[in-house]
Amino acid sequence: MKNKLLPLLLLLGTISVTAQDKIIGFSEKASDEQLQLEADYEKQLSANNLDQWMKLLAAEPHWVGTEYGEKNVKWMEKQFKSWGYKTKIDTYHVLFPYPKVRVLELTAPTQYTAKLEAVPVEGDPYTAQGDKLLPSYNAFSTDGDVEAELVFVNYGVPSDYEELEKLGIDVKGKIVIAKYYGSWRGIKPKLAAEKGAIGCIIYSDPKDDGYYQGDVYPEGAYKNKTGVQRGSVMDMPLYPGDVLTPGYAATKDAKRLKREEAPTITKIPVLPISYEDAQPLLEALKGPVAPASWKGALPLTYHIGPGPAKVHLKLEFDWQLKPAHNLIATLEGDEFPDEWVIRGNHHDAWVHGASDPISGMVALMEEARVIGELAKSGKKPKRTLVYCAWDAEEPGLIGSTEWVEDHIPELKEKAVAYINTDGNSRGYLGVGGSHSLQAMVSQVAHTVTDPQKGVSVAERRKAANVIRGGDNSFTLSALGSGSDYTPFIQHTGIASLNLGYGGEGSGGEYHTIYDTYTHYTRFKDPGFDYGVALANTAGRISLRLANAEVLPFELTQWHSTIETYLGEVMKTLEDMRAEVEKHNKLVQQDAYQLTMDPKKPVAPAKLQDEVPYLDFSPIQNVVADLKKSIATFSKADVLALSGAKKAQLNQKLMGMEQALLQDKGLPRRDWFKHQIYAPGFYTGYGVKTLPGVREAIEQQEWKEAQEQIGVLATTLKHFDAQIQQLNSLVQ
């Protein structure tokens, strides 16, 4: 297929990087050598290794603290050693709750006791491992024993509570039931507790990842009626990692908070359930019929309540310190051993975790193996490569966070970048990360061939953008949270990337007992073609960062991205103003009152406070200054500098992302220090760019918004000063 398509694509000019082009950070000769190295690298990647290793690593459940998890780490260590890596296992001692008591009952108007168990399916022996499977629960739910009327709150996100307020429904003293999706799960109990609820149930509606989407497991890939998504509900937007050691490493003798003081454990008990268990609860609700966008795919009328359904929820956990084992494998750089390119993927899973995280883990291992083999044959990387297999990611990015917190000074000095992977699947390359790396990643993506289409993976990605009405360009998304890059980028200011393939291998197995080797090889990436593509992509990125003469940070695309974000934030304010004006006009016209159905009463609409104008000029001015400084830097012929100058320049470039931090962090969450990217306080994983300003505006904290404009301007000025230093250096 490749040969057939290539002439057409060349004709259309859609392949913008070919093997003939010079790659960023390399002189012409070095570029040719590097591309040859990458070609050698690619040639040695073996899908069969990925397959065999997944079968082994995902053979049994291996959450943090399990015997099988430890076995996996030791086995991986052995592999890395055999490939020429120096290894160590960095262990932290972290709080991890195991469910002892899980009771959920409908106590009125009818009786039902939730089964809370997923059923083994024919043809997938992994699902029949009985007691070895981790019971379904949400880690870092508090213990609790509550009984109250039930309220259906849709996805349980802020806009849902606005809707409830309109309907005059209060969740105070109630237990809420929310659907999975619509936000990171931890937001649901957090917000419910803020609103006064005393318990929270989360279920997977078949509309989101069950029969509505496609045939259910084992016939198809989607969630059957017994499947339950496990997952952490720790308040990670406050801080991730061990709940008892905020901001510092959970070493054996670390001073720990008391569990009662830990602010990231939920305030109310929370339990995830299947749609089989949710149905009787939802059927027992009366009250207003849910709005159209709230309705799922169960065969019932979705009512909101409160009641008459009443439920009893009792949860008790065994709260123990568990050892979290991070495997750290190092291949020392030939020229710059103190410049580290760090590459990571977690190894712990909720159950078998074939897709999440093993599909990414095995790609990382294959990458490390081939690079190790190349090094053995004399093609050693110039910089040091550090391969990390993180433990305890699932309960709250714990392994990586504790490790980063344990090594901050060293990382700030030595880290070039952190490259993360996690679950992988069939489809399109998606990359999020620091936009100073966008140009380099785009070049790599134009070099890697898509296994299904024979064009570059960038071309395929761009075709999808165009089909959706977007630009014909390859860009990085911004990083929120949800995997192990968070402590690197948002806490420490290390330029980071997170990458994976997906979009054609969907299913409902996420965090259930059905995320097995059998499921993966049937529905996700049969043949591991995209696993190899991931190893190819991430490996080339690692090798370019490791071998570049001048580190491939590019600031023009970074700048235009910042400009875009600033435009978005300003538009958000304008849109809010227009929205409030429109609303107030309708209130004044009595339009809400006149269109209210008296049989479906809602609370009277109130006039809203007008949205003020904010002074964005401090940011606008520094963004304009940055444009000039960056233009100057872009024109410099950095590859022509002396070796010593290049080394100096690289030292500067390595630290650039750190200039985007503010040590005092974001308002009310000082762990998050990055001023460009953060997970949303009320979205969880979902990113908020320019978070200080954006979230203050969204929360209508006008004074704070203006203050945060100042903070961001100061940050960007600091960054501009760094660029001016670069400019002095390269003149």
Added chain:
Amino acid sequence: MKNKLLPLLLLLGTISVTAQDKIIGFSEKASDEQLQLEADYEKQLSANNLDQWMKLLAAEPHWVGTEYGEKNVKWMEKQFKSWGYKTKIDTYHVLFPYPKVRVLELTAPTQYTAKLEAVPVEGDPYTAQGDKLLPSYNAFSTDGDVEAELVFVNYGVPSDYEELEKLGIDVKGKIVIAKYYGSWRGIKPKLAAEKGAIGCIIYSDPKDDGYYQGDVYPEGAYKNKTGVQRGSVMDMPLYPGDVLTPGYAATKDAKRLKREEAPTITKIPVLPISYEDAQPLLEALKGPVAPASWKGALPLTYHIGPGPAKVHLKLEFDWQLKPAHNLIATLEGDEFPDEWVIRGNHHDAWVHGASDPISGMVALMEEARVIGELAKSGKKPKRTLVYCAWDAEEPGLIGSTEWVEDHIPELKEKAVAYINTDGNSRGYLGVGGSHSLQAMVSQVAHTVTDPQKGVSVAERRKAANVIRGGDNSFTLSALGSGSDYTPFIQHTGIASLNLGYGGEGSGGEYHTIYDTYTHYTRFKDPGFDYGVALANTAGRISLRLANAEVLPFELTQWHSTIETYLGEVMKTLEDMRAEVEKHNKLVQQDAYQLTMDPKKPVAPAKLQDEVPYLDFSPIQNVVADLKKSIATFSKADVLALSGAKKAQLNQKLMGMEQALLQDKGLPRRDWFKHQIYAPGFYTGYGVKTLPGVREAIEQQEWKEAQEQIGVLATTLKHFDAQIQQLNSLVQ
């Protein structure tokens, strides 16, 4: 509530007509008298009458040809007589099929025999009338006995077949299953047959009017699992009325087509079923998962097929001529007995028809009663009022169509306007019709008080428009088809209106055994407040048309509406061009191929023919001319004319709408002669404005589109000539 709101609303200037304003067509003095008459009229309207009459008329099923239907007609005749009306019963002899054999079986891969029966429900004795209830079927399905693989075709509308084509699925030789909604039901078998299908099943998905929308009957208003919507599938967009007598009356001795020749009987057998009966069929389908917008609310994965589900469908009907009894009740005008204001509502129902049509019928009766009483007390209308209760509307607007076809010359000479009602419910006033009547209707709507909110019904309607982002104005929608106005406006060119309240009394009872007095008074319009509002609204319209010194036709709003339609049609062409250009660019970029999931193959995207530019100037020029002629007419002080001149003017105005017809009709359907409004050839009830041009463009018949631009220009020129005659008269 009224007193509280009024000052605010006056302040905002939202009440544009008060009792002090002069009403269109009346001098100042006459306006005051008319408003007094209308106030007297309104005062005498009795909700109790509506209630009692509905209980009686909807006590038993009464479709065309039934004993109970005839009993209803005779009882109504007695009432009209008692109110001072001259009455007659005009009977036509029309073909009407009664279902003899109805068999639907799933024959592979599993077995299921459809129950095809709705179940009586507790608390509603009407639903327990057993054999009296008309079995569920689609009238004017052909007889047939077919067995084939099943294909799910969503709503079975043209865009669905485009989607099937993309997926490479052909319905040739298959039986299709389509959901109700998305188009008038008759489009589904028509299109299926055009595509080569040999049978058609239509079912009501719970997403559209079952449990997804709200609680089901008898707990709530929506369709329970056994409910089946009956309804006609006659090809009404070709011609409505008796299938054997196209264009002429089905009198006793009329020459009739052979049944085999009747073009409006379906080409393939078609049967409606409940969602209980549909579920096993849909569960047995495999093949591609249906697109998101196709999926309903049954607890299953919606697959398209074809097969492996195989079904056997056998239908036989008893095809007999049945008497259709139209009741015509006349109150002769005092001054202009040969100027007729015609008011109609059908009386036949599929089953009990409490909502459809009795809720409208009883409002019409109460209107006629009070106007009759006013006449008895000396307040006789100036023009003749003709009240019509149509039979056989449900199977295909048969009673009204045959009557109109029987009286064309007389109607063209004497009819001022036709005002139609049908089912009525709680909520908002909706009026469709000739835009020359928009200004008058708007004035009436500003005079009628909403029973729930105390403001005018126009204010409430406008508030709803504003909430939806529309204009704060009261407008008429354009008429497509679906009730008895069709033969008047689209075949004969009589200015028409269709009005009713709704939007807050929804449910799933339409054409089922659950459309009963019990259901209606629980869920539709408890207390008949909106029934009275309908009588109030329609009665005021009738009385204004009957008593106006100068008939209240207003052409400025008519003209701006035509301009809007022209703009829409031109934009449709531009949008199609942009769409084709975009599509072709994506084909050339290979974007479809690159984003096709190889596991979900679709047919290769093809380059589409470019959309040509059409010459709209013939219409644009005449629309510009019309603007001038109408401006002149608008300035004339028509109320100051002599009585004789006014009479002449009224005679002209009565015939104006006829100038919008073309005798040769629309392409391929000469029965439909109106050049501004028509039901869509592939939407059924849904209107197409400027239909000749618009449908040619939509069907990409470019030559025909240009021809139809000429035809429309000619029509509008003819209309302009009429206005110029008016202008000569009034100078």
